Amino acid sequence: MARPREFDEDEVLERALGLFWSRGYDATSVQDLVDATGLSRASLYGAFGDKDALFRKVLDRYVERASPLGALDRSLPAPEALRALVRAWVDGACDARGPRGCFLLLTATSSNDATSAQQILAASVADTERKLAAYLRERRAAGELPEGRDPKDLARLLVVTQHGVASMARAGVDRALLRAASKEALAHVLGDA
Amino acid sequence: MARPREFDEDEVLERALGLFWSRGYDATSVQDLVDATGLSRASLYGAFGDKDALFRKVLDRYVERASPLGALDRSLPAPEALRALVRAWVDGACDARGPRGCFLLLTATSSNDATSAQQILAASVADTERKLAAYLRERRAAGELPEGRDPKDLARLLVVTQHGVASMARAGVDRALLRAASKEALAHVLGDA
DNA sequence: GTGGTTCTTGACCGATCGTTCTGGAACGTT
DNA sequence: AACGTTCCAGAACGATCGGTCAAGAACCAC
Numbered sequence: 001m002a003r004p005r006e007f008d009e010d011e012v013l014e015r016a017l018g019l020f021w022s023r024g025y026d027a028t029s030v031q032d033l034v035d036a037t038g039l040s041r042a043s044l045y046g047a048f049g050d051k052d053a054l055f056r057k058v059l060d061r062y063v064e065r066a067s068p069l070g071a072l073d074r075s076l077p078a079p080e081a082l083r084a085l086v087r088a089w090v091d092g093a094c095d096a097r098g099p100r101g102c103f104l105l106l107t108a109t110s111s112n113d114a115t116s117a118q119q120i121l122a123a124s125v126a127d128t129e130r131k132l133a134a135y136l137r138e139r140r141a142a143g144e145l146p147e148g149r150d151p152k153d154l155a156r157l158l159v160v161t162q163h164g165v166a167s168m169a170r171a172g173v174d175r176a177l178l179r180a181a182s183k184e185a186l187a188h189v190l191g192d193a
Numbered sequence: 194m195a196r197p198r199e200f201d202e203d204e205v206l207e208r209a210l211g212l213f214w215s216r217g218y219d220a221t222s223v224q225d226l227v228d229a230t231g232l233s234r235a236s237l238y239g240a241f242g243d244k245d246a247l248f249r250k251v252l253d254r255y256v257e258r259a260s261p262l263g264a265l266d267r268s269l270p271a272p273e274a275l276r277a278l279v280r281a282w283v284d285g286a287c288d289a290r291g292p293r294g295c296f297l298l299l300t301a302t303s304s305n306d307a308t309s310a311q312q313i314l315a316a317s318v319a320d321t322e323r324k325l326a327a328y329l330r331e332r333r334a335a336g337e338l339p340e341g342r343d344p345k346d347l348a349r350l351l352v353v354t355q356h357g358v359a360s361m362a363r364a365g366v367d368r369a370l371l372r373a374a375s376k377e378a379l380a381h382v383l384g385d386a
Numbered sequence: 387g388t389g390g391t392t393c394t395t396g397a398c399c400g401a402t403c404g405t406t407c408t409g410g411a412a413c414g415t416t
Numbered sequence: 417a418a419c420g421t422t423c424c425a426g427a428a429c430g431a432t433c434g435g436t437c438a439a440g441a442a443c444c445a446c
Contacts, residue, residue, distance in 0.1 A: 105360060177318070184346045400433105414421085
């Protein structure tokens with residue numbers, strides 16, 4: 001019925017994510033997006049609406065894909081699974097391909113669209129905390145983890161560690177420091193003396 | 194010899210800090226600064242140079258004043274001193290007066306002036322880590338803290354906790370979560386089972 | 387091929403950005 | 417009182433911002 005699009009929407013969103021993630025919302029101009037995606041301004045606006053709408057779409061896409069507990073292998077014994085998880089946090093935050101840190105956290109701490117992103121982050125944090133606490137209780141009941149401390153508080157420690165790692169990684173802090181710190185948080189969860 | 198200034202430089206910098214901290218560099222326009230400080234544009238430029246120079250001056254001022262270990266009371270027994278320290282981290286980051294979080298961390302994770310702020314942050318982090326590790330060793334030798342784990346790694350855990358708290362506080366995360374998490378990190382340092 | 391619809395292109399809009407300039411007011415010195 | 421200097425107020429600068437418009441090109445259905 002009409003002329004088909006000459007671009008792949010997913011690819012455009014991916015490029016836009018790269019820009020927004022590395023430079024932030026304000027510092028990314030529409031011209032930058034035009035240059036990076038190859039689309040013209042009118043095509044961008046026609047396909048995604050204004051800059052805010054595009055950003056929201058990009059953020060939704062990121063949130064949908066990112067899973068804080070994705071690296072938690074439930075087939076492994078708890079200590080190894082958790083070890084792999086926190087390692088994945090550090091490596092993911094320090095990954096040289098793509099910008100460092102967490103795009104959602106960056107958005108929620110910057111000014112633009114803050115309240116919206118903050119709500120998403122709050123929900124994500126609450127969800128991660130709840131799932132982690134449930135996991136700890138479950139594995140504790142299975143005898144894989146020591147008793148004693150409140151699983152909820154331990155989950156909270158891990159979540160704060162995760163975000164500290166993401167934030168500091170974006171700030172350029174050395175990976176070795178983040179690795180050591182997260183290992184130490186994990187040691188507490190595992191009850192290592 | 195000439196007409197004296199009608200404004201207090203410290204007060205102007207303080208107001209500028211408030212704006213930059215709450216909105217970030219990009220989202221703070223010169224007009225905003227003019228409105229908030231009461232100065233005219235020409236006076237601002239005459240006194241501080243351009244926007245970048247003003248921002249740098251504001252950042253330097255903040256860094257100079259902020260002391261991550263300022264709340265560490267060395268006259269107290271180590272457990273109480275550390276407890277007060279991490280509590281001060283949380284309360285400081287969540288303080289309703291003024292913007293939440295850490296201005297230096299915000300700057301280092303945003304795009305603008307990133308490399309410069311990142312270097313300052315890296316130096317601050319390294320310094321805090323070193324001093325904390327030394328403190329832990331010292332108090333460990335005095336019998337106030339348990340042996341076993343590497344003081345350097347424990348210091349790193351605390352530093353990452355501190356920044357996780359600051360970052361999440363800025364993102365609007367509930368204070369109770371941050372408090373619980375930092376308490377847990379502290380428990381690890383204190384060797385609480 | 388023709389009509390209808392959508393896409394693409396590039397020029398263009400007003401608004402706002404950071405910055406500078408000009409004119410005049412306010413002060414210390416002589 | 418008169419000078420020289422510095423400060424203040426506001427207009428104005430070019431550049432860039434996000435966003436739109438008009439015209440032509442590309443496609444599908446018929």
